[in-house]
Amino acid sequence: MELDYIENVNGLGENVVRLYNFNKAEAIQFRALLQDTIISKKQKLDLSEVDFIAPRNCNLIFGLFKSDEGIITKDNETFFCVLTLSGFKNMLKLLEPFCNKESRSFQYLYDIDNPTDLLFSPSASAVE
Structure with missing residues (x-):
């Protein structure tokens, strides 16, 4: 599994922190x-x-927060994914299909109005 950050992914000022290139295990x-x-x-x-995640150009730290904020950063290198307990429980549900069978699809791991999304993609082709 690899981790990276893609700035201005679509020309609209939106960014993606991406966990990708992984299998079901x-x-x-x-x-x-x-x-x-x-x-x-x-x-x-x-x-x-x-140990099984290889960071390419950033790091990501998950943590509990009083509100669902999504991914925040000060330097575009260290990112914090801050969600409520229910936000993380929802994330587990979104991960479920990737744990049940090998998949080529992808999933955004939260739906928050935030300039940086968190993409979970077994292949690297969803956003390049």
Whole structure:
């Protein structure tokens, strides 16, 4: 699984932080990490510390927040995905199809009016 940031992905000032290039087994590992670290233990999840995720040009840290804000950053290198507990529980539901079978489709992991989306894509072709 790889992680990267694509700025101004569509010419409209929208950006994407992307988790991509993974198989069903890695999707299951990622979902389990979210469940265990954020939902069960209520701790932050720093993807730079996850051995099966290779960061290319950024890092992503997941954490609980009092409101669903989505991805925020100050420097376009370190990104924070801040959601409520229910926001992360919804994210687990969105990950489910990738854990049930190999897939070539993709999924945005939240629906928030925010300039940066979080894309989950087994292949690298969804946004290039």
